[in-house]
Amino acid sequence: MKLLTGGKIILNDRILEGHSLLFTDRILSCVPENRVAGIDAERFEANGAYVSPGFIDVHVHGAGGADTMDADDKSMDTFSRCLAEHGVTAFLPTTVTSSWERTNAAVENVRRAMERQMPGAKVLGLHLEGPWIDEGHKGAHPQEYIEDVPDAEWVARRADAIRTVTFSPTKDPHYAFLKRLLELKIVPSIGHTDAGFEEGLAAIEAGAKSVTHLFNAQNGLHHRAPGLVGAALCSSATCELVADNIHVRSELFEPLCRALGTDRFMIISDSIRVAGLPDGEYAFADRKVLVKNGLPQLNDGTIAGSSLFMNRGVLNVWRATGRPLPEVVGMASSNQARLHGLEDRKGSLAPGHDADIVCFGEELNVLMTFVEGRLVYEREG
Numbered sequence: 001m002k003l004l005t006g007g008k009i010i011l012n013d014r015i016l017e018g019h020s021l022l023f024t025d026r027i028l029s030c031v032p033e034n035r036v037a038g039i040d041a042e043r044f045e046a047n048g049a050y051v052s053p054g055f056i057d058v059h060v061h062g063a064g065g066a067d068t069m070d071a072d073d074k075s076m077d078t079f080s081r082c083l084a085e086h087g088v089t090a091f092l093p094t095t096v097t098s099s100w101e102r103t104n105a106a107v108e109n110v111r112r113a114m115e116r117q118m119p120g121a122k123v124l125g126l127h128l129e130g131p132w133i134d135e136g137h138k139g140a141h142p143q144e145y146i147e148d149v150p151d152a153e154w155v156a157r158r159a160d161a162i163r164t165v166t167f168s169p170t171k172d173p174h175y176a177f178l179k180r181l182l183e184l185k186i187v188p189s190i191g192h193t194d195a196g197f198e199e200g201l202a203a204i205e206a207g208a209k210s211v212t213h214l215f216n217a218q219n220g221l222h223h224r225a226p227g228l229v230g231a232a233l234c235s236s237a238t239c240e241l242v243a244d245n246i247h248v249r250s251e252l253f254e255p256l257c258r259a260l261g262t263d264r265f266m267i268i269s270d271s272i273r274v275a276g277l278p279d280g281e282y283a284f285a286d287r288k289v290l291v292k293n294g295l296p297q298l299n300d301g302t303i304a305g306s307s308l309f310m311n312r313g314v315l316n317v318w319r320a321t322g323r324p325l326p327e328v329v330g331m332a333s334s335n336q337a338r339l340h341g342l343e344d345r346k347g348s349l350a351p352g353h354d355a356d357i358v359c360f361g362e363e364l365n366v367l368m369t370f371v372e373g374r375l376v377y378e379r380e381g
Helices: 073-084 100-115 152-156 176-183 197-205 227-233 250-260 310-321 325-330 334-339
Strands: 002-005 008-010 019-023 027-032 042-045 050-053 055-060 088-093 126-129 162-167 187-190 238-242 265-268 280-284 287-292 295-297 357-360 366-371 374-378
Touching: 008 325, 050 325, 055 126, 055 162, 055 265, 055 310, 055 334, 073 088, 073 100, 073 374, 088 100, 088 366, 100 126, 152 176, 176 187, 187 197, 197 227, 227 250, 238 250, 250 265, 250 310, 265 310, 265 334, 310 325, 325 334
Parallel strands: 002 042, 008 050, 055 088, 126 162, 162 187, 238 265
Antiparallel strands: 002 019, 019 027, 050 357, 088 126, 280 287, 287 295, 357 366, 366 374
């Protein structure tokens, strides 16, 4: 057993002080600190820091110089360690539209990662972003690899490794692909699409569960043409948000919380390999990106993902909304777990859940990260 003492424990609805967290690979209980003296356990001291459920990043291409499309174990290990240093305990490595050869290799690499113990954050499965997207809202995805007809059977053969597929509903007008994803227990997410309000709302009503990076690579909100953003606001879909204060202005975070409800607001990083690296020129999506002041862009000025880490995203939302920290943490943990049917195992410090724990200070600087009870990161000093 392990005992984490001296922290402020973030539960679903409150912050609990004067208690220690007892766990193995699962959460056991919160124990009053005046009763821990006789417990035989390995002890860790939080020193007044917050003790939180680990963050779950469901849309992340890379970090620390590593990328999902590298498709090798060493790169995935680097990716896993880097995310754990920033409070992520589980993640979905995310593809970018590419050749089928490279995409197949990425899927196989993720499958291997799911089956082995990672050095940091746990790999839950793959987020397949593209290739069934619209050229008009392709963002940084290479146009030459975009496909028109979704291949449901290609996905079905890899359903053990794929957890989310981002696609445009314009490529699936009769919802056959969407319905097949639901049968396979894969989350259908609408994104990189020309779909308007009616198309977007119809797809959500047909079963699409998520909107990929709300506002970005989709038709925006207009009072006579509400676009996919309007469809999201008028529906029950969970909405990803790149909370770097660049993809979406921070002034909109609180109105979005009110419009969506905090249970449908999902913080993501959408980071690429440049996260954690200095400004400069790097490779992404078979092209070069230039990173200046932390913002990665193609030569034509198109934003190419982000350099955001989840702990910074949580801090940005917390500062912008002023909402209670348990609510904001839920946008980075329990909402993701619920979307993927993992609410009984992930995203909470309730007894019986996996001991995925992050300790952080007031500025969200990560001090310790535990994945299923294993200490995978501890800040020096």
